[in-house]
Each structure stands twice: as structure tokens, then as C-alpha cells.
Amino acid sequence: MPEVKKERSGWRDLALSERHRMWGWDCPAVDLDFLFLEYDKGQPVAIVEYKHENAAPQFASHPTYQAIINLGTRAGVPVFAARYKQDFSKWIIVPLNGIARDKLPKRKNMTERQWITFLYELRGYTPPSQLFEDLKIEI
Secondary structure, eight states: OOOOOOOSSSOSOHHHHHHHHHTOTTSOOOOOTTEEEEEETTEEEEEEEEEETTSOOOOTTSHHHHHHHHHHHHHTOOEEEEEEOTTSSOEEEEEOSHHHHHHSOSOEEEOHHHHHHHHHHHTTOOOOHHHHHHTTOOO
């Protein structure tokens, strides 16, 4: 039986994480570090797994991602992976389930403005132009 991975970062509730790992390989779980539930008026519009550009690579085939994808699909919401640059100037967005591919057919590089606009569109809105001025985001 493979060894359970050790806690890597140390900034989460390490005691619970380590304890759960002691429960064994056949009792997998994941602490959802930067999994965002994007919603509007109490209704989910997307699940997004955010990763910093320096984070380990994401693999949709991994059981952790398969569980997240399954959750989103069963809930009827799109699931995306979003990798962002430190200064938020570049985003790589990957649709992870069929519902997401209906909204974004394939992996796409976006600016922050494009990503924000996409998130607003998922909610059926147009972002206010003042938002981009306040964030100092150009076209």
C-alpha cells in the first residue's frame, strides 16, 4: 500500500490534516485550499480551483480533481482550473467538466479583465467599467 503524503505547507490546521492522514490510504480527502464557489443570489454559478503560477502542476485526471469535477457536474455547475500570475496580469483558465466546456470550449489564456468579465457573464451581468478603473486594469 502506498504511503500517504505528508502535509506540505504547514499553514493549515496541521493537527487535523496529519490525523486524517493516519486514517489510511483508503480514506482519502483533500483540504480545499483555494477552491472557490462562485455564486449569485445564493445560487452556484461555477467552482474554480485557483492556483498561483508557482504552484505544482494541476492534473484533471488526479482523483482529487476527479472528485471536484464530479461534485460540480452533479451540482450542474461548470468547474474550472485557474492559474494566475503573481501580479494577476495573466490567467490560464481550463474547463474541467462538460458544463464548463459549454461556456469555454478549451483552455484559454486571459487577462485579468477578461477573467473578471467572464465571471460576470457566468452570472448574467456585465462588469461595471468603474471596476476596471478602480483596479487600474487597462483594456
